[in-house]
Amino acid sequence: MRSLTVGVAVLVCIALVSAGWAGEPPTPKEVAKSPDALKDEIEGLRPAKLAWREIQWKTWLLEGLKEAREKKKPILLWVVGPGEALDGRC
């Protein structure tokens, strides 16, 4: 009889704990995000606007020279080191 009481108590505890878990929102650690959800999360880190990108940079000198001749404007040429100064680390 005593063992039955203990067994029921254990089951009740398990049921209560399970109910408690069921009522809590899953944390990112417990439930893996789907690939699409993870991609959205990563894309969400990307800024909508970058200050230096407001400059209308060209990345091809011949194209820049053509436009310079057409618009009669000088070229401002920014020479950068290894890496990508416009969309990368520099």
Place this chain on the structure above:
Amino acid sequence: VCAGAVRETVFSVPEVIRRINADFVPVSLAMQAFQARSEDDESKLLQSIYRSKAQPQGTCVLNTGGQVLAWVIMYDKDKSVLDFLDHGLKLFRDHPDAKEAIMTERYMRFPSAKLADVKDEAKPQPFAEQHPDGKHCPGTPDVPPGTVVARLIGRALDKDGKPSARMVNQEHLALDRFEVPPSMQEKLAQALADGGAGRVVLPDDFARLCMTYAFLGNKDSGPLSKVTIFRIASHVKQCEFWAQRVDGGKALWRVEGNTDVLGQAAATGDKGLHHEVKLTWEGYIEMDGKRMTRLLLAARGTEKLKWGTEALQARAKADDEVSFLVAGRFIDMECGVRYGIIGEPVPMKKAKDAK
């Protein structure tokens, strides 16, 4: 360091942006583009521009014939940036094309630190408007076929744990790019195949590649950066990535990992570095045979970065940052961070022809 400082302190200033868009044709090129030794007109022009440079990196004003009117590396004050643009426009009015030889002005710091002028000869006109047939565009990265190009985004978190609203300086926002070469993909595929349905430890070099690029700050400040201006002593405390096949997904693997790295360098001039990055990773790798078809990784953790000496910090209080761009900017920060990496195979039309 220098290009990052220029991007942050010169080309992110609203009035500078407005003036450049209004009065110039802005072009940005990596220095490698100038080092090609081909004999076509475009390569010769690039070489002639670079011949008069004051430093390997810098900014210059060209006329419509491709002659260099003036080079500049740094500026006396913030206002000197706009003065240099005005000066470039004046030189352009005097020499709009390359019909005659001119003298290229060169400034280590505009306008106070002028170097010797260099003669730039008259140039034949007109230039070609296209690259020669079969020539790779010097303005775009040269990537072998089969390579996965991975783009990284890193954000410093504010005190509430949200991405910082500050997005000009690289200690707040990191954008980077790296490549997963076909040979590494094959090694990864072999490790995944050998692991079967269980949990697989991914090759060290792949885990280390991802860890190497996940840091805030300029390109020389990474804990694992291989820079030439000073040697960084790197201590990798942890670098482990695992993967497990996703049920129902024949070629989809869920990835988890932990990385913890410290990089330190003794002060050299104005420089000096202490950089710690500790991250927990999650994500997916999608494979098609021996090739990676998608890489998705997200990481969270903490970062501590100190760049520059106390002398550099003191200088920033006395002078405008545009006057010491070469040294970079003093940084002392400690915060939460988040990173994301999305990698995809390079489109074949962009890949270099291996033949």
